[in-house]
Amino acid sequence: MALYTLVIFVLASLIFFVHAIKRESTTILREAPEMVVQRQLAGRHELIPIDYIEKIRSIRGVDKVEARLWGYYYDPVFGANFTVMVPETKQLAPGRIILGRGVARTQRISTGDMVTFRGATKASLLMTVQEVLDYQSELVTSDLVLVSRSDFQELFNLPQGHATDLAVTVANPDELATIAAKIADRLPDTRPILRSEILRTYESLFDWRGGMMTVILFSAILSFVIFAWDKASGLSADERREIGILKSIGWETSDVLLLKFWEGMAVSLTAFLLGTNLAYGHVFFFSAPLFEPALKGWSVLYPEFRLEPAIDFLQLAILFFLSVFPYTAATILPSWMAATVDPDAAMRT
Amino acid sequence: MIRLANVVKTFNSGKPNQFTAVDDVSIEIRPLNLTVLKGPSGSGKTTLLSLIGCMVRPSSGRIFLHGIETRFARHNESAGSFEITSLPERFLNEIRRSTFGFIFQQFNLIKGISVLENIMLPAYPTGENHTALHQRGMGLLERFDIKRHAPSKVEWLSGGELQRVAIARALINNPSILVADEPTAHLDSRLSHEFMKIVSELKSKGKTILIASHDPIVYDSEIADTVVEMRDGRITGRGHEE
Ligand SMILES: Nc1ncnc2c1ncn2[C@@H]1O[C@H](COP(=O)(O)OP(=O)(O)OP(=O)(O)O)[C@@H](O)[C@H]1O
Ligand SMILES: [Mg+2]
Numbered sequence: 376m377a378l379y380t381l382v383i384f385v386l387a388s389l390i391f392f393v394h395a396i397k398r399e400s401t402t403i404l405r406e407a408p409e410m411v412v413q414r415q416l417a418g419r420h421e422l423i424p425i426d427y428i429e430k431i432r433s434i435r436g437v438d439k440v441e442a443r444l445w446g447y448y449y450d451p452v453f454g455a456n457f458t459v460m461v462p463e464t465k466q467l468a469p470g471r472i473i474l475g476r477g478v479a480r481t482q483r484i485s486t487g488d489m490v491t492f493r494g495a496t497k498a499s500l501l502m503t504v505q506e507v508l509d510y511q512s513e514l515v516t517s518d519l520v521l522v523s524r525s526d527f528q529e530l531f532n533l534p535q536g537h538a539t540d541l542a543v544t545v546a547n548p549d550e551l552a553t554i555a556a557k558i559a560d561r562l563p564d565t566r567p568i569l570r571s572e573i574l575r576t577y578e579s580l581f582d583w584r585g586g587m588m589t590v591i592l593f594s595a596i597l598s599f600v601i602f603a604w605d606k607a608s609g610l611s612a613d614e615r616r617e618i619g620i621l622k623s624i625g626w627e628t629s630d631v632l633l634l635k636f637w638e639g640m641a642v643s644l645t646a647f648l649l650g651t652n653l654a655y656g657h658v659f660f661f662s663a664p665l666f667e668p669a670l671k672g673w674s675v676l677y678p679e680f681r682l683e684p685a686i687d688f689l690q691l692a693i694l695f696f697l698s699v700f701p702y703t704a705a706t707i708l709p710s711w712m713a714a715t716v717d718p719d720a721a722m723r724t
Numbered sequence: 725m726i727r728l729a730n731v732v733k734t735f736n737s738g739k740p741n742q743f744t745a746v747d748d749v750s751i752e753i754r755p756l757n758l759t760v761l762k763g764p765s766g767s768g769k770t771t772l773l774s775l776i777g778c779m780v781r782p783s784s785g786r787i788f789l790h791g792i793e794t795r796f797a798r799h800n801e802s803a804g805s806f807e808i809t810s811l812p813e814r815f816l817n818e819i820r821r822s823t824f825g826f827i828f829q830q831f832n833l834i835k836g837i838s839v840l841e842n843i844m845l846p847a848y849p850t851g852e853n854h855t856a857l858h859q860r861g862m863g864l865l866e867r868f869d870i871k872r873h874a875p876s877k878v879e880w881l882s883g884g885e886l887q888r889v890a891i892a893r894a895l896i897n898n899p900s901i902l903v904a905d906e907p908t909a910h911l912d913s914r915l916s917h918e919f920m921k922i923v924s925e926l927k928s929k930g931k932t933i934l935i936a937s938h939d940p941i942v943y944d945s946e947i948a949d950t951v952v953e954m955r956d957g958r959i960t961g962r963g964h965e966e
Contacts, residue, residue: 613835620832623779624846624893625821627814718820719779723770 376642379702382599383650384657386694388665389592391658394687408542409551411443411568412558422537423565430562431543436554438546442538444527448492448520453481459520459527463542467523471505475519479507495532502526543567599698610709618710622718631714632707639706643699651691659684726753726776726901726932731785733771733957745771746782747957753934754950755791755900758927761936762943763954769936770829770905772954776934777824777903778816781809789823821846825894827904831886833878833893840865840874843893850897857896864892868922884915891922901932908939916941923947 412431414423428440444461457478467473472490474482484490486507492500508519527533545554555567610618621631657665733746745768753759753776761769774780775787790805808819825846833842843861865871868888873881878889887907894902908916916939924947927933935942943951953961 617834620834621845623826623828623832625817625897626846626849627817630849717780719774 376646378598378602379643379646379698380650380653382595382602383647383694383698384653385595385665386592386599386698387651387654387691388657389595390687390690390694391654391685394690395658395685398685407570407573408441409545409548409570410543410555412541412543412562412565413568414540414565416564420540421564422534423540425536425538427562427565428541431541431558434554434557434561436545436547436550437543439544441542441544443540443542444524444533445539446527446531448530450481451493455481455518457518457520459522459530461524461527462521465521467505467521467526469523469525470502471523472502472526473506473508473519473521474504475508477518478520479504492530494530498529500526500530599701604705610713614710615713618713619716619718619720622714622716623720628711628714632711635707635710636703639703640699642706643702646702647695647699651694655684655686725755725790727751727788727790728776729786729788731772731775731782731787733768733775733780734783737783745957746775748785749957749959750785751952751959751962753932755932756927756930757949758923758933758935758945758947759950759952760943760945760948761934761952761954762938763960764938767954768957769954771957773903773905773934773936777826778808778820785809789819821849822897823899823901825897825899825902827887827890827894827902827907829906829909831890831910833886833889835879836877838875839870839878839881839889842878842889843896845896846893847896861892861896864895868892883910884918887911887915887919888922895926899931901934902926904933904935904937906937906939907935908937908942913941920945920947 412423412427414421414427423442425442428442431437431440441463443463446459448457448459449455450457455478457475461467462473465473474484479485482490484504486504488504490502490504492502494500502522508521522530528535543554543558545551551569551571555569558565558567618631621634622628729750731746731749732744734742734744736742747768749772761772763769771780775782787808788805789808808816811819834845840858840861843864844857847857847860862871862874865874868891870881870885870888870892873885873889878886881889887910894904908919911919920941923933923935927947937943942948951961951963952959953963
């Protein structure tokens, strides 16, 4: 029962996760820059000097290069992590911030209030909340804090003339790969990341047909089969005795099977509901810690990844049929074999 | 009335360990009587009870039931009188359920469910209305003074209580014949006497009772109408006690 629930849990987590990620990714990637250039230092993501913008822009075919600023802020009072970004589209005046819903809630503040942020140097920054973001916009996670460029610099004591990474737009999308190669060639300490590349990694990671998820899926199914087999291969002595007793007091084979059927249904339904509910919590409230390794690739581009609840009912229904029915069958089969024995066996137990 | 004619039961027929447990038995078991099967261990008492109770079919010979109503027999011209060895399994099940109540040596109660549920078990296949069944079950528990144990699991009960639960279960379908195999084997003499008191009550209420036992409390009891003695699968003696 516990094992059964566990298997359902893993499978359902997988289904929820893959589905939610697929949905999320289409939204995010649609708005993501075609190419992001990051600087690498000793294999790690490093701040990129602003003068790289000019170097990249001078490459033929490059249309626009924009500096992006983002990072994490740890709030010691509330023990929460926020994602701080300088908005690319909105222009914010220094001293003004825009908050995600979650931040507003934990800090218990709303539009017009003042908040202090502890800067990287000793000085604190006093900010006025200009707006609280609507949660509807899917891209905006609730832990977001939008600040002006100068405030960002002051808050993190960012060295002048640096950005977190660069967003590059090209004139002709067909040339993306060539231009990426050129950038990598001219600026060996950078790493261009293409949106299409991310899409591809994403697909190989999360596609049902290939990648790590398949491995998880197969091991889960395998353990389920082993478990069902184990169940089908034998009844415990107690179960045998029970069936013998029922037969001896006038139950027919069909009555016994009906009982076993309901028993199997009850067990598998409970396990199914428990497993899927746990999986829901795992994926949508705890951001699927079990699948964390699969998410690593995402954190390069996107600060924090939180999944919006999304359920693919078709896949859930498939899981239902693939788990509840084999289990019920696995409980009925051996009972059927035992239920056909002569009832007098009960006289001698 | 139950009548057995030249009934033989051979186990493992044709194999080296072939064994004839019941050998050419012909008896009549009279209605409304208490009949006791007596004999040493291995003499075939349990086997004979299984044969009479439609749990196994004889290897040869015939078993007749007379004056017994079952649901299917009502639609039959030979109503109330038939030869059970030739009946299909389905009918045997029906007879076993409605005509016989069994009290097993090991009580054979099901663990993990309550006393009341145990008692109602034989009635489930009849598809009877649950409230009526529940009432009948509670009535039986009250009659045997174990009503307060209705919701308890059978694991918690004492030997004497278990036996009364087993009796209540045997009676739930209101059978006309009660069959008990070594019912006092697990009871001390006080409880054995108590059991016999219950048996005598049931007899006076019109049940036909058949008990296999090698306990003198049972076969020497004054309520036993007939004592049939068995040895090596054969009937060796038949006595009436007043
Ligand atoms: N299914 C079976 N296969 C083979 N032998 C059997 C089977 N059932 C019973 N026997 C044998 O039949 C003989 C009679 O058994 P039975 O249980 O009827 O005796 P009994 O008089 O009830 O004995 P006891 O007083 O010990 O309960 C025994 O020797 C037993 O081993
Ligand atoms: Mg016996």
